[in-house]
Amino acid sequence: MSVDEKTVRRIAHLARIAVTDEEVGPLGAELNNILAFVEQLGTVDVSGVEPMTSVLPMAMKKREDAVTDGGRADAVIANAPETEDHYFLVPKVVE
Amino acid sequence: MSSPNELTLAEARDALKAKTLSARELTSAHLDAMAKARALNAYLLETPDRALAMADASDAKIAAGEARPLEGIPLGIKDLFCTEGVETTAGSKILKGFQPHYESAVSANLWRDGAVMLGKLNLDEFAMGSSNETSAFGNVVSPWRRKDSDAPLVPGGSSGGSAAAVAARLCLGATATDTGGSIRQPAAFTGTVGIKPTYGRCSRWGTVAFASSLDQAGPIARTVKDCAILLASMSGADARDTTCADLPVPDFEASVGRGVKGLTIGIPKEYRVDGMPAEIQKLWDEGAAWLKAAGATIKEISLPHTSYALPAYYIVAPAEASSNLARYDGVRYGLRVPGKDIASMYENTRAAGFGREVKRRIMIGTYVLSAGYYDAYYVRAQKIRTLIKRDFEAAYADGVDAILTPATPSSAFGIGEKANADPVEMYLNDVFTVTVNMAGLPGIAVPAGLDSQGLPLGLQLIGRPFDEETLFAAAQVIEDSAGRTQLPAAWWA
Secondary structure, eight states, X not given: OOOOHHHHHHHXXXXXXXXXXXXXXXXXXXXXXXXXXXXXXXXXXXXXXXXXXXSSOOOOOXXXXXXXXXXXXXXXXXXXXXXXXXXXXXXXOOO | OOOGGGXXXXXXXXXXXXXXXXXXXXXXXXXHHHHHTGGGOOEEEEOHHHHHHHHHHHHHHHHTTOOOTTTTOEEEEETTBOBTTBOOOTTOGGGTTOOOSSOOHHHXXXXXXXXXXXXXXXXXXXXXXXXXXXXXXXXXXXXXXXXXXXXXXXXXXXXXXXXXXXHTTSSSEEEEEESSSTTHHHHHHHTOEEEEOOTTSSOOTTBOOSOTTTOEEEEEESSHHHHHHHHHHHOOOOTTOTTSOOOOOXXXXXXTTOOOTTOEEEEEGGGSOTTOOHHHHHHHHHHHHXXXXXXOEEEEEOOTTGGGHHHHHHHHHHHHHHHHGGGOSSSSSSOOOOOSSHHHHHHHHHHHHSOHHHHHHXXXXXXXXXXXXXXXXXXXXXXXXXXXXXXXXXXXXXXXOEEEEESOSSSOOBTTTTTTSOHHHHHGGGTTTHHHHHHTOOEEEEEEEEOTTSOEEEEEEEEOTTOHHHHHHHHHHHHHHHOOOOOOOOTTO
């Protein structure tokens, strides 16, 4: 499997990373290099094998349905580029 | 008398207890050494005021007879652990200036035990790399050099700053993380000891995430005993990390002297890869001989799916990274690059904020998780992961207590030497280490000798789940047999 320029642009869009026209070619080549490397996995017989979702058997931890944190709005927005009244400000989303 | 920063962590701990050395003297010696070592670029941020304040607090505790396990011990912290009020960048432009309002579980444990913070250590960006050449803030230069050469060498990665700082005596120990080998490979490249504990031994809360099912924190230090001391403090249950095991922390320091009498050490034939340098094969054989001389039984074993671990890792890890790094969008923290609308803002921010290797891995991850490819790549890789783990389980069920392998396929290479190589060539550095992360097992790298260029080579031991104790015992045998590594004199000062 290999990726063409159109696919590279589509992936970049899914990943929300801007790519320039000059970057598309080299990026595609690098991705194809990696995809060629992982191609060998197609030869392994995986019939009847469960995908591993948890490295070690563990039960999902649960906690009491109670408020145990919060009220730290100042800390939460402290590192934000643009805020107002404890809101994060972004360019308009809805036209 | 040698400078206090030349002591091992255990020796310094004894000296502090005996009051032949104060915590302030010990920290000051380290700060002086750090100031002279900036050419190595191991530290991204030095925190001398905080360090001296912590040292003074430690001296007060020692005087009051209330010394905690790491009282007054100066450590470096990989810049992947969130430290409250202290910049945490993950080696990336996208987090430059980020000041966490909380402390990671692992570093909080160290301060709870009285340790002193010297600063934040350099790393490959978002822990993605094997040479510390992808940091947005410059390469780390290894304190090691080839015989008769000035060429700067890599310390390994991603915990390159941690390994270099420990080897150059710029801290008594350092925290690090390991997703595909990022503790063990730099430890092997720098003649230091590094352990990646079992997945779930340390809490990942407050550690910047790369691949959540593979990441694990661990220490790098100059001796096996020092690593054991550090791991005991770093480990422990944490309700905030659902993948952190609710297990008590064993007395790792006590296990160091156990020896290996009666243990069975497996030698996996599939790790004998094509083109492996003769020096490394020789070292591997020597390591087996040392363990045998100490009373272990050596047994050849087979881990048939070994060769699939690296390609499967390069599907699973980037996939998880693409998900974990989606949060860096310029909205709530970190870099923001403006755009004509919100989508452009995301795209511009991430294009400017992430380096090439990070972008590459996010893109591969996005691709293998996308509609139409998810089954062929990601699900298949997860199935192969099950097969890799089963190989280890079968070996352990068959009576093997630990597995001995080389740590790396070569000694440290030169900075820039692999600049024109394709990405996969750099990935091959991790061929011996990724299997361990894929199976969630503990793995330790311990120095075993020098190659013909005078550069360190390490051996790796892989253990049963939550049996780091056997790894410390076996690694100590190797350390005793190989002799303590003579670390390089300070050419950089």
